[in-house]
Amino acid sequence: MKPIDAHSRLRQGVYGLGTLKTQPMMLVLAAVGCALLVIVGVSRWGTPSDEFAYWLGAQRLAAGQPLYDQSATLVTPYAYLYPPPLAQVLAPITHFLPDAVYVAAWTVLLLIALLYLGGWSPLRTLALVAWIPVAVELWFRNVHLLIAVLVVLGLRGRPWAFAVGAAIKIAPALGVVYFLSARRWRDALVAAGAGVGILAVSFVLAPGAWRDFVSFAEGAGAGSAGLLPVPFWVRAMAGIILAVVAGRARPRVGELFLVLAITVANPSLFVTALSIPIAIVPLLRSTPPGSALAKIDAGA
Numbered sequence: 202m203k204p205i206d207a208h209s210r211l212r213q214g215v216y217g218l219g220t221l222k223t224q225p226m227m228l229v230l231a232a233v234g235c236a237l238l239v240i241v242g243v244s245r246w247g248t249p250s251d252e253f254a255y256w257l258g259a260q261r262l263a264a265g266q267p268l269y270d271q272s273a274t275l276v277t278p279y280a281y282l283y284p285p286p287l288a289q290v291l292a293p294i295t296h297f298l299p300d301a302v303y304v305a306a307w308t309v310l311l312l313i314a315l316l317y318l319g320g321w322s323p324l325r326t327l328a329l330v331a332w333i334p335v336a337v338e339l340w341f342r343n344v345h346l347l348i349a350v351l352v353v354l355g356l357r358g359r360p361w362a363f364a365v366g367a368a369i370k371i372a373p374a375l376g377v378v379y380f381l382s383a384r385r386w387r388d389a390l391v392a393a394g395a396g397v398g399i400l401a402v403s404f405v406l407a408p409g410a411w412r413d414f415v416s417f418a419e420g421a422g423a424g425s426a427g428l429l430p431v432p433f434w435v436r437a438m439a440g441i442i443l444a445v446v447a448g449r450a451r452p453r454v455g456e457l458f459l460v461l462a463i464t465v466a467n468p469s470l471f472v473t474a475l476s477i478p479i480a481i482v483p484l485l486r487s488t489p490p491g492s493a494l495a496k497i498d499a500g501a
Contacts, residue, residue: 227328234330241339249300251343251473252307254279256300259291268410269417275469282417282468285410286368286403287344307342314346315339318353318483329482334475343473344369349480352376352463356456357487360388364395368403372437372466375444379459382448385490428470440466452489457481 249256258281262268268288273280281288294303315335319326330336338345348370354362355376366373374396380389404411429436440462447458460480467474 227324230328230331231324232327234327234336237333237336238327238330238339241336245340246308249279249304251341252304253300254281255283255287255291255344256295256303257281258283258288260295262288262407262410263292263295267413268407269413271413271417271420273417283344284368284371284403284414285407286399288410289403289406311339311342311346314350317350318346318479320483320486325482329479332476332479334472335479338473338476341473345467345473345476346479348373348463349477352460352477352480353483355392356459356484356489358490360392361395363392364399367396368399371468372440372463375440375459375462375466378441378444379448379455379462382445383452383455384448428472428475431470433468436470437466453485456484456489460484 257279258268261281262285268281268285270277270280273282275282298306315329316323316326319329330339335346348366351362351366351373355366355373360376360380363373363376366376377389377392377396380386380392443458443462443465447455447462449455450458460478464470464474464477467477
């Protein structure tokens with residue numbers, strides 16, 4: 202057998218998910234996803250949701266007001282619950298962009314993220330919406346689809362993406378743990394360095410916001426809210442352990458464990474957070490660094 206034949210067979214085995222568009226199951230899932238997307242769009246997209254919390258927080262920051270309501274809980278409507286960087290990025294835009302345009306733009310951004318996760322295939326993208334947490338995420342328009350995109354980017358040659366994700370939801374910082382466990386020192390250094398850089402710039406620009414965030418996080422008791430009545434620190438420790446195990450496993454298996462770790466360690470574990478695991482789909486359809494396919498590709 203020629204090397205190219207072995208290469209082709211191995212690639213077909215890994216990328217077989219990409220051929221599902223010709224199978225009945227893909228069509229059924231896409232039809233279900235399309236119906237859910239229509240229901241979500243018609244029923245919810247005319248009303249601001251979670252994304253408006255980021256916008257109101259950014260407006261307060263731009264106006265010199267406190268970013269955090271220290272009396273807010275994880276279920277307080279439109280409460281800003283995230284580290285300061287997201288609000289800092291949005292703050293300058295609030296000076297000229299109308300609220301309605303921002304809400305529409307955020308919805309489009311999530312749809313683009315979903316298309317990316319679906320490999321830019323409309324059929325596969327609709328099939329992803331059939332996973333109920335994705336439909337719920339599009340209903341509430343949180344940040345989890347963006348986190349899923351950043352996880353994929355971080356595992357496919359852009360380790361700095363984990364730092365960006367950590368600046369939004371903290372849990373993607375486990376990407377650094379994964380790289381260290383896998384002895385991918387350069388990737389760990391890039392991810393950690395980017396994280397330190399983001400933190401430093403953010404703190405210099407708004408030290409008071411960071412002090413308020415720490416105080417708010419201590420008072421809010423982040424993590425027992427959600428599907429499981431488990432404190433955040435317990436889930437965070439579980440996430441760290443999973444990330445270490447992921448780094449020692451074969452790349453293909455390790456990546457799946459890392460996605461699970463980031464999901465488990467999400468500060469709040471509502472149904473929307475369960476949309477993060479769809480990062481597994483594009484990861485399965487591409488080549489992990491250090492895998493047999495990557496080595497074959499390098500020698501091709």
